[in-house]
Amino acid sequence: MILYDYILSPDAYKVRLMAALTGLKLELWAVDMHPGREHQSEPLLALNPAGSIPILVDGDLILTESAAMLVYLAKLAAPEWLGENDAADAARIQQWLSFSRRLTDHLGGARATEMLVEPGDLPSLQRAGTVDLREVEAALAERRIVGQCFLAADRATIADIACFPYVALAPDGGLSLDPYPSIRLWMRAIRMLPGFIEMPGIHRLHELKPEPVSDMPETV
Amino acid sequence: MTIGHHAMIDQWYPVALASQLPPEGRTTQLMGTAIRVLPGDPVRVVTGDGRDLRVTLRYGHVWTSLGEPSKDLFDIPEADQPGRRLVEVGVVRVRCSPLRAVENFLDIAHFPFVHTDILGAEPHTEVGKYDVEIREKEDEVWATKVQFYQPQAAKSATGGITTDYMYRVPAPTSTVLYKTCPARPGEWDVITLFVQPLTEELCDVWPWMALFDDETALTDLIHFQQMIFLQDRSILENQIPRLLPLDPGREIPTRADLTSVAYRRWLKRHQFTYGAQLVAQ
Numbered sequence: 001m002i003l004y005d006y007i008l009s010p011d012a013y014k015v016r017l018m019a020a021l022t023g024l025k026l027e028l029w030a031v032d033m034h035p036g037r038e039h040q041s042e043p044l045l046a047l048n049p050a051g052s053i054p055i056l057v058d059g060d061l062i063l064t065e066s067a068a069m070l071v072y073l074a075k076l077a078a079p080e081w082l083g084e085n086d087a088a089d090a091a092r093i094q095q096w097l098s099f100s101r102r103l104t105d106h107l108g109g110a111r112a113t114e115m116l117v118e119p120g121d122l123p124s125l126q127r128a129g130t131v132d133l134r135e136v137e138a139a140l141a142e143r144r145i146v147g148q149c150f151l152a153a154d155r156a157t158i159a160d161i162a163c164f165p166y167v168a169l170a171p172d173g174g175l176s177l178d179p180y181p182s183i184r185l186w187m188r189a190i191r192m193l194p195g196f197i198e199m200p201g202i203h204r205l206h207e208l209k210p211e212p213v214s215d216m217p218e219t220v
Numbered sequence: 221m222t223i224g225h226h227a228m229i230d231q232w233y234p235v236a237l238a239s240q241l242p243p244e245g246r247t248t249q250l251m252g253t254a255i256r257v258l259p260g261d262p263v264r265v266v267t268g269d270g271r272d273l274r275v276t277l278r279y280g281h282v283w284t285s286l287g288e289p290s291k292d293l294f295d296i297p298e299a300d301q302p303g304r305r306l307v308e309v310g311v312v313r314v315r316c317s318p319l320r321a322v323e324n325f326l327d328i329a330h331f332p333f334v335h336t337d338i339l340g341a342e343p344h345t346e347v348g349k350y351d352v353e354i355r356e357k358e359d360e361v362w363a364t365k366v367q368f369y370q371p372q373a374a375k376s377a378t379g380g381i382t383t384d385y386m387y388r389v390p391a392p393t394s395t396v397l398y399k400t401c402p403a404r405p406g407e408w409d410v411i412t413l414f415v416q417p418l419t420e421e422l423c424d425v426w427p428w429m430a431l432f433d434d435e436t437a438l439t440d441l442i443h444f445q446q447m448i449f450l451q452d453r454s455i456l457e458n459q460i461p462r463l464l465p466l467d468p469g470r471e472i473p474t475r476a477d478l479t480s481v482a483y484r485r486w487l488k489r490h491q492f493t494y495g496a497q498l499v500a501q
Contacts, residue, residue, distance in 0.1 A: 007443040008450060032439040034446070035240050035310030115453070117311050117424065171454065174315070200450030204336060 001026055004044065004055040006033045008116075010165035011066040011104060012054035013199040018070050018161050020197045022078035034116050067097040070158040083157035092152040096159035102132050103166035110173025111166075122174070129175055133183065136167060140182035149189045156193055164190050168202050228494040229287035231391055232294075234414040234426045235265060236282040237308050249418050250286055251494060257282055279428050280308045281414060294360075294390035298398075298410045299430050307438065309427040309445045316456040317495035318393045318417035319464040319487065321425055324456055325395050325413045326387050326483060328368055329476040334451050337371050341380075344369040347476035354486050361389035361486050363479040374409065375444040376433045377402040389483055392492040393417055404432040411445070420495045421462045425449065463497035 003019075005012045005028045019026045031053050032038040039053045048055045048064040056063040056072070063069050074081035084090040106128040113120030139151065152159040168187050170177055177183055190196070191205045198204045229251070236246045241259040248255060254268035265273040265284040273284045278293050298304065314321055324330070328347050331340030350366040366385035373383040386398040386408070393415035398408035410430040415423050427445050465471055466488050473481050487496060 007447045030437065030439040030443050032442060035237060035308060036439070036442070038439070114315075115313055117313050171457065198336075200447045201454045203334075203451075203454070206333065206336075206342075 001056065001058040002029055003027070004029050004031050004047070004053055004057075006031050006039075006053045008034065008200060009053050010108060010111075010169055010199070011052075013165050013202075014066045014161055015054055015056060015069045015073070016199075017165070017197055018073045018081070018158070021156075021161070021193055021195045022073055022076075022081065023195070024073055024077045067100060067158075067162055070097075070161055074158050080155070081158050081161075083153035083155065083159070085153070089153050093157055093159045096151050097162050099132075099135075100162035100166070102128075103163060106132055107166040107170050107173055107175070110175065111169055114173045126173065126175055129170060129173060133167065133170060133175065133177075133180060136163065137180040137182050140186050144182055144185070149186055151186075156190065160186070160190055165199070165202070172201055226494065227491045228392055228417075230285060230289050231287075231393070231492075232276065232283045232285050232289055233393065233416050234281040235284050235416055237310065237426070238263065238277050238280060238282050239308060240310075241282070248416070248424070250284065251417050252419055253286055255284070257284075279412070279414070280306060281426055281428065294394065296396060296410060296412070296430070298408065301430075304410075304430045304432055305434075305438070305441070307429040307431060307441045307445070309429065309442055309449070312425050312427075312446070312449055312453060313418075314423055314425055314453050314456050315421065315462075316423065316459060317421055317462055317464050318415045318423040319492075319495040320456060320459055320462070321415045321423055322389065322393055322395045322413065323464055323480050323483060324452055324459075325397070326363070326389070326479040327477070328366060328385070328479075329474075330455070331368060331370070334455055335448055339370050339373065339448065340368065341371045349475070350478070352478040352482045354482055354489075358390070361387075361479070361482050363387040363482070373400065374402055374431075374433070375436045375440055387479055389486070392487060392490070392494075393423075401432050403435070407432055409433075413449075417494060423495075461497055463495060465497045466493070467497075467499055 003015055003026045033053055038044060040051050045051055047062060050064055054066060056069045063072060083093055106125055109120050110122060110125040110129050112118040113122045113125060148154050150156050150160050151163060167183060233250055235248055235250060236257040241257060243259060245259060246257040256266050258264045263275055263277060263282050265275050273286065276283045276293050279299055283293055332342050332345045348367050350363055352363045355362055364386045368383055369380060370383045371380045373381055383400045388396040390396065395413050397411045401407045401409040412428045414426040414428060417423050427449055429445060466484050
């Protein structure tokens, strides 16, 4: 299974993260998006006319939407990540997968403009991104009231993985996460998942490491 | 903000990758002044009010100055050494002082915490003793005999090695790092950070490298450096105050910060204060 990958792409990171969490092995092909714009080159446009990264190729199957890749990896290796116990759960997950496209457009757009100096209307992207963040915050706050910390079920699902990277990287686009306590707790829960991997801008939880053992006696 | 004439006006700054200039040019700014970088032979840089600025092409980038540089752009002799691969990493914008971007690059102690399992790892967090000097003849800051244990020092490294480093600051917003070259012992890999000050609190950073590595794909080399720099970026954007303090105040340096101390002293000596906080607040 080949992932056409870019280390700074949050959409590509979703797929790498999902593979790591479910123990699947991906063959990574690095694409020089910035500064080389290789995703707009002939060979890659032949694979994906939309000219976006990531692209997942498994035999005859070519996927160009990260949400579909999450479904594929989960079905293959860890169906519990699909969380489809009842109609409402299944629908909620689809809702968040579709919603994640808004995050890509708004928070991802703000990030590309602010960080990689791509053309874009930063204030309007940030305004739209803020509306998205408030919606995620409100949903997670409601989940917390019923004692759950993930978006769509009583455990982490592909909905969380689809939404996590762009939300976590909102500060790259100039949007602070300080006003969103439920989002911050949710991000912490995701970063605590066994097998979690980081990407630039999303750091691991150092406090999960064992306390350093000192040779010095505690009292003298 | 308008700026008066000061020492940093007469320095050279990177403003574009020469290989990536779009046909319509690159519209950007330098120290608050709007400029356009225009492709052609020769490449031109013009200000909003139509003034042609001095231009030099070096290390893959277009360099310019708002003033009258008294010296040519600093030399990196290794850049012309045959067999090296020259890696253009591309631009990354950072909401921080251009001086802070350089200062962070000079810091070794953050490796295990920010570049975990790549440039450093717990519990190998100690920075050993190293030498720092302001070289009077060259008028540059140098740190030498720096050693650090690194799990994956470079894209071409397999497994952990103790890496030797030298740091050099030849201009207020440019810095050059020399490090152990895993592929060719006895030579140094060259990794630079060229910083374009947009304002005192905003900069475009152009990392660039000259490496001995015939194995690794160019894209992988670019991505390794982008990964490292983006890990730094989220830290840089959270530093308070945004300006680099030149007076000792709330920041308490330790022995590991000697390079930073020398850099700040050198900035102060030359009145390189664009992006600096002069009086501790």
